[in-house]
Structures are given as C-alpha cells and as structure tokens.
Amino acid sequence: MKFLKKIFTITILSIFFISCSATKSADTNSIKDGSSIKNAIKVKSVSEEYQIVRKLCPGCQINGQALLSEGNKHYDLLKATNEKGEEVNYYFDINSFFGKW
Template sequence: MRNTVILVVAVAALGLASCSTTPRQAPTAPASPAALDRSASLPVASFTPAQCYVPRPRGGDYRYSGGPGDRPETAILIQGVQNGLAGVDAEYAYVSRHLRGWKVCGQALLNPGNRIYDQLLLQDPSGTPRSIHFDITEWFGKGMGLP
C-alpha cells in the first residue's frame, strides 16, 4: 500500500497523472507563411524568412542538363553523380552558381509517377518565393546506406 501511494504521488508530481481523452491539436502554421508556386499543381509549401539562407559556394565539377527546373516535368538533371551526398551537394552548388543571391528555404521529396524529384524551396533576391526541381531518380539513396 505504501509503495502504491508513493508511486501515485510521484506520478502526480511529474504531471503524468492527468490523462486526457481529448486529442492534442497539431501545431499551427506560422502566422504569415509565404506560398510557393501558386500555379503548380503540386502541394503548396510554406516557410518563414528565418528558415532561409544563402548556400555557401561549393566546389565540384558538376554538369547540368534538362530543363529550367520550374516544375518536375522540366527538372534539372545532374550529370555524373554517383551517390546521394554528391547529388545534394550538386543541387546546392547549382543554386550558389546559377541563382546568386537566392536563398534556400526548404526541401521536399516528390514522387509523381515513376521518377523521384528533389524540390528546393527558394526565395529570390526580391523576397518572392520560388521553387526548383531536380530529377534525382538515378542516384537517390545510393551511397547513403539505403537499399
């Protein structure tokens, strides 16, 4: 009996005794999120300016082909990448080299159909939200301990 009382008191002291059947509400989005790609058919992402940063300059002899990357159908292809680490580095190198002054605000993995895309959520120098897509099907998961 004494052990039970001590346990109940300890649990109550830790705030664990009050169980509620009411589900907790999910966190709400930031008060003023900026929407990306309003014209795209993909889900709209949001970010706060505090999350954004200009990527550091990167080395690497990366070659790019494909389209402008404004949507998955016109995604940028990175030539000669052998694994995921080099692929992600090449994506950020692309922003650093080709989109000077643009900030990276987030990243999303998309899989519409049989291809895999990395979507970088960006902010141009005027503060306008943008996104760019890379086709990562050939190297996604390679060299990162994934099957």
C-alpha cells in the first residue's frame, strides 16, 4: 500500500511540474520585445517608440522608420544600427493612436 501511495504522489507531482514548465514556456513566447510584428510593443506615441529603442539598444543609431500594415492593423518599424554595426529592427503596435488625429 505504501508503494502505491508513493507512485501516486510521484505521478501527481510530475504532472504538476510538467504543467508548470509548459505554462512558463508559453509565457516566454508571448513577450512583447519588438522583435517582430507578432511581438510588437504597444505604444501611445511616436516619441515613446524612440525612448524605448534608446533604452533597449543603448548607443544605437536610428536609421529610419517605416509604417507597416497587416490586415487592418498598423505598425511602426524602427531600423537601427547597434555599436557592433549590426542592423536591429523594432516593431511597435501603433493602433491606439494611428489615424485618430
């Protein structure tokens, strides 16, 4: 009987830890880091976009900005060059203010 109790406890704990780790990896995939349209950072103004890029990429030179549309959603793309000379792109969700002037 003790053996069955141990097996039951181990099984329950295993299920718990597996479900926790699956939740953690799902949360990691939903981080809005600006690396793609899917992960675009929601902003309330263009100036906020530039502040975020300066914070995420200190020393970066911003090279340009582009307006992108996907379906009926709108995004800004800020292109920058980091200190290593690599191009870095940041995507921003601008739907909260785009076209509302």
